[in-house]
Amino acid sequence: MTDTGTVETRPRRDRPGLRSRTVPVPLLVPALIGLAFLLLPLIALLVRAPWRSLPEQLTSPGVWEALRLSLVCATSATGLSLVVGVPLAWLLARTRFPGRGFVRALVTLPLVLPPVVGGVALLLAFGRNGVAGQWLDAWFGITLPFTTTGVVLAETFVAMPFLVISVEGTLKAADPRYEEAATTLGASRFTAFRRVTLPLIAPGIAAGAVLAWARALGEFGATITFAGNFPGRTQTMPLAVYLALQNDPAAAIALSLVLLAVSIAVLAALRDRWLTPP
Amino acid sequence: MTETTDRDDRVPGLLPQGLDAHLVVDRGSFRLDVTLTAAPGDVVALLGPNGAGKTTALRALAGLSSLTSGHLGLDGVRLDRTPPESRPIGVVFQDYLLFPHLTALDNVAFGPRCQGAGKAEARAQAAEWLDRMSLADHAGAKPRHLSGGQAQRVALARALAARPRLLLLDEPLAALDARTRLDVRAQLRHHLADFEAVAVLVTHDPLDAMVLADRLVVLEDGHVVQEGTPSGIARHPRTDYVARLVGLNLYRGLAEGHTVRLDAGPAITTTEQLDGPVFVAFPPSAVTLYRERPTGSSARNLWRCEVAGLETHGDQIRADLTGELSLTADLTTVAAADLDLHPGAATWATVKATQTHAYPA
Numbered sequence: 001m002t003d004t005g006t007v008e009t010r011p012r013r014d015r016p017g018l019r020s021r022t023v024p025v026p027l028l029v030p031a032l033i034g035l036a037f038l039l040l041p042l043i044a045l046l047v048r049a050p051w052r053s054l055p056e057q058l059t060s061p062g063v064w065e066a067l068r069l070s071l072v073c074a075t076s077a078t079g080l081s082l083v084v085g086v087p088l089a090w091l092l093a094r095t096r097f098p099g100r101g102f103v104r105a106l107v108t109l110p111l112v113l114p115p116v117v118g119g120v121a122l123l124l125a126f127g128r129n130g131v132a133g134q135w136l137d138a139w140f141g142i143t144l145p146f147t148t149t150g151v152v153l154a155e156t157f158v159a160m161p162f163l164v165i166s167v168e169g170t171l172k173a174a175d176p177r178y179e180e181a182a183t184t185l186g187a188s189r190f191t192a193f194r195r196v197t198l199p200l201i202a203p204g205i206a207a208g209a210v211l212a213w214a215r216a217l218g219e220f221g222a223t224i225t226f227a228g229n230f231p232g233r234t235q236t237m238p239l240a241v242y243l244a245l246q247n248d249p250a251a252a253i254a255l256s257l258v259l260l261a262v263s264i265a266v267l268a269a270l271r272d273r274w275l276t277p278p
Numbered sequence: 279m280t281e282t283t284d285r286d287d288r289v290p291g292l293l294p295q296g297l298d299a300h301l302v303v304d305r306g307s308f309r310l311d312v313t314l315t316a317a318p319g320d321v322v323a324l325l326g327p328n329g330a331g332k333t334t335a336l337r338a339l340a341g342l343s344s345l346t347s348g349h350l351g352l353d354g355v356r357l358d359r360t361p362p363e364s365r366p367i368g369v370v371f372q373d374y375l376l377f378p379h380l381t382a383l384d385n386v387a388f389g390p391r392c393q394g395a396g397k398a399e400a401r402a403q404a405a406e407w408l409d410r411m412s413l414a415d416h417a418g419a420k421p422r423h424l425s426g427g428q429a430q431r432v433a434l435a436r437a438l439a440a441r442p443r444l445l446l447l448d449e450p451l452a453a454l455d456a457r458t459r460l461d462v463r464a465q466l467r468h469h470l471a472d473f474e475a476v477a478v479l480v481t482h483d484p485l486d487a488m489v490l491a492d493r494l495v496v497l498e499d500g501h502v503v504q505e506g507t508p509s510g511i512a513r514h515p516r517t518d519y520v521a522r523l524v525g526l527n528l529y530r531g532l533a534e535g536h537t538v539r540l541d542a543g544p545a546i547t548t549t550e551q552l553d554g555p556v557f558v559a560f561p562p563s564a565v566t567l568y569r570e571r572p573t574g575s576s577a578r579n580l581w582r583c584e585v586a587g588l589e590t591h592g593d594q595i596r597a598d599l600t601g602e603l604s605l606t607a608d609l610t611t612v613a614a615a616d617l618d619l620h621p622g623a624a625t626w627a628t629v630k631a632t633q634t635h636a637y638p639a
Contacts, residue, residue: 175375177371177375178375178377180342180362180375181369181371181375181377182377182388182392183341183342183361183362183363184340184341184342184362184363184365184367184368184369184437184440185363185368185388185389185392185436185437185440186363186364186389186392186393186440187363187388187392188363189363191392195388196377199377199379200377200378200379
C-alpha cells in the first residue's frame with residue numbers, strides 16, 4: 001500500500017459502504033506469516049534447483065518415463081472417474097433413496113482417509129487373494145496389484161470423490177426444472193440428462209475433472225501400497241521424487257520442478273477457462 | 279361412446295375427444311380436487327389466488343406430479359399412469375425454461391428430435407414454427423439474447439412443435455413488463471385461436487384469463503368455485519374472490535320480492551323480483567357517498583359507513599367502507615376532496631335499486 005493510497009482513503013472513512021483500505025494488524029500479521037509459509041518452500045525449491053545440470057537431469061530417460069506414466073495414469077484415472085463418477089453424482093443429487101446420506105458419506109470417505117489405508121484396503125479387495133481379486137485371478141487371469149492398471153485404480157480411488165463432490169454441487173445448483181421441461185417435450189429421463197443437464201453442468205464437470213486429475217497426479221500413498229514402485233510400470237513422478245531424494249537430491253529437485261510446472265499449468269488452465277466467468 | 283372405437287387403448291366412459299380429467303392431489307393439509315373437461319379448440323383458463331392449486335393442477339396434467347386419485351383422459355385415452363415424456367401434452371412454463379445452451383432454433387427442434395425426427399428434419403420444422411411466430415431472424419440466438427416477449431414466443435413454438443393434444447400455459451404473461459404484455463397477449467390470443475387441440479392456461483390475472491380464454495374455471499383452496507364464460511362470470515360472480523376480480527360488490531342473502539335480506543347485515547332493494555337464496559351485486563361506481571345523511575334522496579339503499587381505506591384506481595379514488603354494509607365505492611378525486619374523505623371518516627352510502635343486480639344462488 002502506498003502513502004497516497006492511505007491518504008486517499010482517509011476522507012472517505014466516514015462514508016458508509018466503502019471498504020476501508022487499512023487492514024487491522026491482528027489480521028495482517030498472521031495472514032502474512034501464512035502466506036510466507038506457503039511461498040517459502042516453493043522459493044527454496046527454485047533457489048536450490050541445480051539449474052546448471054538441469055537439462056542433463058531432465059533428459060535422463062527415467063524422468064520422462066516417470067512423467068509419461070504419471071500423465072497416462074492420472075488421465076486414465078480421471079476418465080474412469082468421469083465414466084462412473086458423473087452418474088454417481090447425478091444419483092446423489094437427483095434421486096431420493098433410503099440411506100442416501102450414508103452413501104454420500106461413503107463416497108466422500110476417501111477424501112479424508114489416509115491414502116496408505118486406501119492402498120491397504122485396495123489390496124484386500126483386489127489383491128491376488130483379495131475379496132474380489134481372487135475371482136478376477138481365477139476366472140479371467142487378471143491381476144491388478146503391482147501393475148499399471150493398479151496405479152490407475154489406486155489413483156481413481158483417491159481422486160474420484162473430488163469429482164463426485166464437485167459435480168454433485170453443480171447439479172444441486174442447476175435448476176431441475178430444465179429436466180422437467182425436456183420431459184414435457186418427449187425426452188426420456190436419460191435423454192434429458194444427456195441433452196440438457198450434461199451441457200448445463202459441463203463447467204462443473206470440467207472443474208471437477210481437473211481437481212481429480214491434479215489429485216491423481218500427486219497420488220503417493222495408495223499407489224505405492226497397492227501398485228508398488230517399479231520403474232516404467234508403476235513408478236509415477238511422486239514415487240520417483242521420493243526415491244531420488246534418498247540417493248540423488250539434485251534429481252529429486254529437478255523432478256519436483258517438473259511437477260511444479262505441471263501444477264502451475266493446470267492452475268492457469270483452470271483460471272482462464274473455468275474459474276473466471278465468461 | 280360405443281365399444282367400437284378406432285383405437286384399442288381408448289377407454290369407454292371417457293370423453294372421446296378433448297380433455298376429461300378429475301384431478302385429486304393430496305399434499306399434506308392441502309387437497310386439490312378439480313374436474314376439468316374441454317373440447318378440442320377450447321381455451322380454458324384456471325383462475326385463482328396464489329395457493330389455490332392452479333400450478334398443482336397443471337403439474338398433475340403434465341405428469342410432473344402424480345395424482346392421488348381421479349383420472350386424466352385425453353381424446354379418449356387414459357394418461358394418468360403415463361410418464362410425462364409419453365403424454366401428448368406441451369407446457370409453456372412461467373419463466374419459459376428455454377435451454378440456455380441451445381439456440382432458439384434448437385430449442386424448438388428439441389421436441390421433434392425427441393419424437394424421432396432427424397436433425398435436419400427437426401430443424402426444418404422448428405424453422406417453420408419460428409417463422410410462424412415471426413422469429414425467423416432470431417433462430418440462431420441463444421435465449422439470453424432474446425427479449426421477454428421473444429422468449430415467450432420461442433417457448434410457445436417449442437411446446438407447439440412437439441404437436442401436443444393438450445397445451446398447458448403457466449402464467450404465460452407474468453414474466454413480462456406491462457408494455458410487452460399487451461403485445462404478447464394479443465399475439466398469444468391469435469396463436470391460441472389457431473390451436474386445434476385443448477389449451478389450459480393458469481393465471482391469477484383476470485384480464486389475461488378473459489382475453490385469452492373461452493371458458494374460466496375459478497379455483498379457490500383446491501376446489502372449483504365457479505366456471506363459465508368470461509362474461510357470465512363477470513356478470514354473476516359467486517364468491518368474494520371472483521367479485522373482487524371483476525370489480526363488483528357481492529352479497530349473499532334471502533330474497534323476498536324486491537327485498538334481499540343479507541345473511542349478515544341490512545337489506546338491499548333490487549329491481550329483480552326473486553324468492554329464496556340469491557346473490558346481489560353492484561359495481562363500486564354505483565355507490566354515492568355523502569358526509570351528512572341525505573334528505574329527500576330517492577335511494578332506499580342507504581347505509582351508515584366509515585372509511586377504512588382509500589387508494590387511487592385509474593383516475594378515480596376507490597374507497598373501502600365498513601359499517602352497516604362493507605362495500606367499495608369509486609368516486610372522482612374532486613368528489614373525494616369535497617367530501618374530505620380520510621380513513622376513519624363517517625359517511626353515508628347509497629345505491630339505486632336499478633344499479634343492483636340479483637340472481638339465484
